[in-house]
Structures are given as C-alpha cells and as structure tokens.
Amino acid sequence: MPAAPVIAIVGATGAVGVELLGSLARRNFPLSQLRLLASKRSAGREMRFRGGTLIVEELTENSFDGVDIALFSAGATISRRFAPIAAAAGARVVDNSSAFRMDPAVPLVVPEVNADTMQGDEAIIANPNCVAAIAGVALAPLHRAFPIRRLQMATYQAASGAGAEAMQELRDGTAAELRGEAFEPKVMPHPYAFNIFSHNADIDPQTGYNGEESKVIAELRRIFDLPQLPVGVTCIRVPILRAHGMAISIEFDQVVDPQVARDLLSDAPGLRLVDDWAGNHFPMPSEATGQEDVLVGRIRTDLGDPSGRTLTLFVVGDQLLKGAAQNAVQIAESLLPAH
Amino acid sequence: MPAAPVIAIVGATGAVGVELLGSLARRNFPLSQLRLLASKRSAGREMRFRGGTLIVEELTENSFDGVDIALFSAGATISRRFAPIAAAAGARVVDNSSAFRMDPAVPLVVPEVNADTMQGDEAIIANPNCVAAIAGVALAPLHRAFPIRRLQMATYQAASGAGAEAMQELRDGTAAELRGEAFEPKVMPHPYAFNIFSHNADIDPQTGYNGEESKVIAELRRIFDLPQLPVGVTCIRVPILRAHGMAISIEFDQVVDPQVARDLLSDAPGLRLVDDWAGNHFPMPSEATGQEDVLVGRIRTDLGDPSGRTLTLFVVGDQLLKGAAQNAVQIAESLLPAH
Known part of the structure; x- marks a missing residue:
C-alpha cells in the first residue's frame, strides 16, 4: 500500500458518497488521486474536493486499474458484482453495503471495537450497519x-x-x-x-x-x-x-x-x-x-x-458519518502503511 | 348522581380541555349543563359544544355550586387548590393532573384495567399519566x-x-x-x-x-x-x-x-x-x-x-384522547347511575 494511495469511491453521488468525500477531506486522508465512480446517469457530474473539481466517471469493469483502496457505497447489488472485480484488480475494498457483512472471510469492522480482526491482507472489509x-x-x-x-x-x-x-x-x-x-x-x-x-x-x-x-x-x-x-x-x-x-x-x-x-x-x-x-x-x-x-x-x-x-x-x-462514511474512511486509514 | 349531571371542565381552553369538550360530545355523554372554567385571562372566551356556544367563566372558589362532576385539567397546582373545594361543594372530581395520583385514598384509574378500584364514593379520582x-x-x-x-x-x-x-x-x-x-x-x-x-x-x-x-x-x-x-x-x-x-x-x-x-x-x-x-x-x-x-x-x-x-x-x-381527555370522560361515565 503506497503512503498516498489511489482511492476510488463507488456511489460517489449518493448521500453516503458525498460524506465519503467530506470525511476524506476533513480527516486529511493522504491520497495521490481520488476517482469518483457512479452510475451512467450520474457520470459527468462535477463534485468539489479539497478546493478542486472532480468529474464523476461511469462505473465499469475497468474502473479499478491502479486503484489501491475502493470505498463502495452503492448498495449490495453493485457491491456483489463489482467488489470482486476491484479486488481482482488489486484494490482493497471497504464495503458499506450489507453484501459481505456476514461472510466469515470478510472482517466486519468498527475500528474503535475490533480493528484487531483485520489480518492485513483481506481483499474486502465490511463496514457495519449504521445502528x-x-x-x-x-x-x-x-x-x-x-x-x-x-x-x-x-x-x-x-x-x-x-x-x-x-x-x-x-x-x-x-x-x-x-x-x-x-x-x-x-x-x-x-x-x-x-x-x-x-x-x-x-x-x-x-x-x-x-x-x-x-x-x-x-x-x-x-x-x-x-x-x-x-x-x-x-x-x-x-x-x-x-x-x-x-x-x-x-x-x-x-x-x-x-x-x-x-x-x-x-x-x-x-x-x-x-x-x-x-x-x-x-x-x-x-x-x-x-x-x-x-x-x-x-x-x-x-x-x-x-x-x-x-x-x-x-x-x-x-x-452518514460514524454510521457510514466516516467509519469506512477510518477503516481505510488502518490500511495505510506504518499505521 | 343524576342521570344527566352538571359537568364542569377546569382548564377548558387548554389542549386537553378542548379534547374534554370533544370527548363529551363524541361519546354522547348525558349532561344537563356544561360549565367551562379557566383562568381570568381566558374568561369570556367562546367555545363551541354540540352546536351551541358556551362562555368560559373564571375559576373561583364558588365555581362548583351545583356541579356533579368536575373534570380538572389545569395542572397540579390548580388541582391541589381547587379539587378539595369542588369536592366540598359536592362534586366528584376526575383529575388529569399528577396532584393526587400517588395518594392511596385516591383511585388511579384506566377503566379498561382497574375500574374495580373505584368504590363508588371517592370525592377525587385520578387520571393517569398519558404513557x-x-x-x-x-x-x-x-x-x-x-x-x-x-x-x-x-x-x-x-x-x-x-x-x-x-x-x-x-x-x-x-x-x-x-x-x-x-x-x-x-x-x-x-x-x-x-x-x-x-x-x-x-x-x-x-x-x-x-x-x-x-x-x-x-x-x-x-x-x-x-x-x-x-x-x-x-x-x-x-x-x-x-x-x-x-x-x-x-x-x-x-x-x-x-x-x-x-x-x-x-x-x-x-x-x-x-x-x-x-x-x-x-x-x-x-x-x-x-x-x-x-x-x-x-x-x-x-x-x-x-x-x-x-x-x-x-x-x-x-x-390527548386515551392519554388524557378520553380516559377522564370514561371515568366520568363510570360515575353515572346504573352504569
């Protein structure tokens, strides 16, 4: 994992997606590039991040080339289809949907509670239900x-x-x-x-x-x-x-x-x-x-x-913060080197 | 108790008072007269009841002459002062405040639950907290x-x-x-x-x-x-x-x-x-x-x-209904003869 990884947000224009951008900015997450992915309908939309403007791209099977960490928040159906693709492309996935939460191979993490359940090599890590x-x-x-x-x-x-x-x-x-x-x-x-x-x-x-x-x-x-x-x-x-x-x-x-x-x-x-x-x-x-x-x-x-x-x-x-975006960003922080 | 008693409402213009008039009307409560009592500030106000208009009177120590049942909903301070006066004047009091609810001599009644705790001669009966x-x-x-x-x-x-x-x-x-x-x-x-x-x-x-x-x-x-x-x-x-x-x-x-x-x-x-x-x-x-x-x-x-x-x-x-006014009217119904 690079010290300043390439991050992708899947579902960037949703309620949680917007807060993922906000949490990355507010917590000064070190990143070299941020890619915003969403459905075709939202592609082309502009979103502000750290004083600049990013263009939302359509999510495809090729979206994850070069991505180090993919933050998914576009529902369980999208996660089931695209999280394995992102993982195969070498990204580590933090998934905000319910798709993998009960998979025994996938840690379900609230960093303040059970950060120790991450072994350090899981391709997918699940972000819990908000409650x-x-x-x-x-x-x-x-x-x-x-x-x-x-x-x-x-x-x-x-x-x-x-x-x-x-x-x-x-x-x-x-x-x-x-x-x-x-x-x-x-x-x-x-x-x-x-x-x-x-x-x-x-x-x-x-x-x-x-x-x-x-x-x-x-x-x-x-x-x-x-x-x-x-x-x-x-x-x-x-x-x-x-x-x-x-x-x-x-x-x-x-x-x-x-x-x-x-x-x-x-x-x-x-x-x-x-x-x-x-x-x-x-x-x-x-x-x-x-x-x-x-x-x-x-x-x-x-x-x-x-x-x-x-x-x-x-x-x-x-x-939207501890119940979703912020917890996902905290998980992503724990994936950074020398954390 | 007459078959069609004289009823007084103390606190007639409050949120519960308005619903006391409504519950008496909706439940076809038999009454020969309805007297509306409130603070001096509200005296003179007109309220509709069964197609007619009633004038709110100022609550005084003489308000209860000839009253058979007094429904109190003007807070515990007013109840503590005026409920004994109403009782001394011969009225039976149904009190919606917390003033007498824990008094062992005063039944605390939800008719569907414990109507049997009324002996038939209590001067004051307490209406419970809404929850x-x-x-x-x-x-x-x-x-x-x-x-x-x-x-x-x-x-x-x-x-x-x-x-x-x-x-x-x-x-x-x-x-x-x-x-x-x-x-x-x-x-x-x-x-x-x-x-x-x-x-x-x-x-x-x-x-x-x-x-x-x-x-x-x-x-x-x-x-x-x-x-x-x-x-x-x-x-x-x-x-x-x-x-x-x-x-x-x-x-x-x-x-x-x-x-x-x-x-x-x-x-x-x-x-x-x-x-x-x-x-x-x-x-x-x-x-x-x-x-x-x-x-x-x-x-x-x-x-x-x-x-x-x-x-x-x-x-x-x-x-305002089962949590207050309606329960009080149900208690009053149980005071009617041949009930």
Missing part, C-alpha cells in the same frame, strides 16, 4: 471492562439511512403538511411528516423482526465476537434528517456502578459524554449532526432489572 | 392471562404532552427550519424541528430517571397493583404532534406464544390490532391521531430474552 456501528462505539469501552450478557435496544432512526431522496421527501412532506396540502410519499412507504413508523425493511416471517433489526442483532454479535449474545431491538423511523438515536439497556455479568461506566465512556475514543442531569442536556441529533463523535448520556442503573446488573443509556450518532 | 394510560390498555389483557414480571419501555412522545403551545412551537420551529431561518425555542428547552431529546422533566439525582419516567413506573405499578414491578423506561420527545408511541418488552412468568397474545389483544376493549407483517403496516401516530382506540402491533417473542418468556410490541395512542 450497529454507532452502538458499537458506545458499548466497546464498557464490554472491555465488564462483559456484556444481554442487550435491549429501541432506535430513533433518521431519514438518511434510506438515502438522500428520503431526506428530501421528509422535508417536502413536512412543508406540504405545514401548508395543509396533501402529499403522496414515493420513497417511504408511509407519511413521514410529524410521524414515526416501524423500519420499512421486510419482516422475517419466522421471528417477526424486520431486516434492519436482524442486521443489528447479527452484526453486533459479530463485531463483539459474541455469537450467542441475546439482543432485542425495535427499529423505528422518526422524522429527523441524519442522526440516529438509540436507547440501550445493557445487562452485564455483574453490578456496574454508573459512575464507573461514565468514566469509561468519557475516556473512550470516538465518544463524547453528554450527561448533564441538572441542565437536562443529553445526546440529541441537533448536536450530533455533522460530528465525528458519537454522543452518549442518560447513564443510569436500569430500574427494569432488580439485580442491578443492567445499565441503560441513550446514544446518538451521525448516521 | 401509563396508553401502555395500560395494551398490557391489561396480557396481564390478566399471564402475570407480568418485568417491563422495559422506550417512548416516542409527541409535543401535545407539553401543551398546545409546544405543538405550535413544533410547527413554527419546523417551518423556520425549512425556510433556513433561525428559531429560538421558548416552550421547549431544546430545538424541536427534526430533532429528538430526552423528556424535559427534572432528573431525580438519586436514580437518574426523569420525572416523566418516574411517573410511568410508579403509576403502572399502581394501576396494575404490582407495587414491586421492575419497570425500566426511557422517555424521549420526538417531533410529532399528538400521539405517543412506545416500544414495550414484557417479561411474563412463563413462555407466551405471540399468536396467543395477538388473539388476546385483538379481542380487548380500547385496542386495535395493527400488525400486518407482509404489508409492513404497524401502529403509527398518523393513524392513531384523533382515534379513541390505542393501536398495538409488532407483537413478537423478544430475542433479547433467551428464556422465551418476553414478548415485545409497539403501541401508539392519541396522547
């Missing part, structure tokens, strides 16, 4: 000190997880509602203005869990290498733009003092403690949006568990 | 069949719980945000447009739970007569107008088949099952608003509990 990545950052420092035995979660998920069009539909539908006009949703299956609804991923007819919930469960188990970890989760879309919230109850194998947990969380990388009881100031999307750090607060002993072994907390992270 | 009332309707049919051992909840609470001004602030703040203009919140402590935040009730410095959460715990224990029930709950405000959502995990003392639970819930009063797995259609505020029934769905075995004894479900109810 799993954001929760992972908050859970890791606790799990290192006190093994986690069980998780219960309820999410407050933003429009951005369904893409830029969903974000626009939330804004347009809300504007129409405020004007008292009818609005027909096209991206989301339900009205989104001043409304919440169960995440629109398909329901597993065996368990009743939806696809998003199943990903959160399977990926948290993989990221923490706890294949039997009981995880209950309800994923709900709320009318916010780009930061996911989540209430998490964590059962440990022993009683954990909330102040000890607070100290562990306040010292951990990628986290910012927002836990002001007197001021009633806790993690909010309005303060997490555009931020690299995941916000954590409302840390307290869970009164739902009389054994005292459960803590509960509220976590908010930018879905 | 407790809405959750109670969904929990009661299950608890009757399979005793509840433990609850874990996360709420998605609407603006209406903070009053009509909070609803307007959500609309105004969102409109400003969509225009790209600055907006300074005055009612809520945090920006509400496209944002969520921990419920703004004060935090108990001992437990870290906020006042809303503490009410939910204490009131559910009281309503179900389970004084030791472990309840964990996180209360979050989301930018919706008037229906509360809640994810509830319920641990029973035995394994409960989700289909058995579904059947119990679909037959229960005050509930409507919305649990379409194939169509991904579940309870939503957009469909609960203005509805008397509480919506329940996402009924499944909780994968967070390997014993299989926990079910999880998602519940949405109109905060």
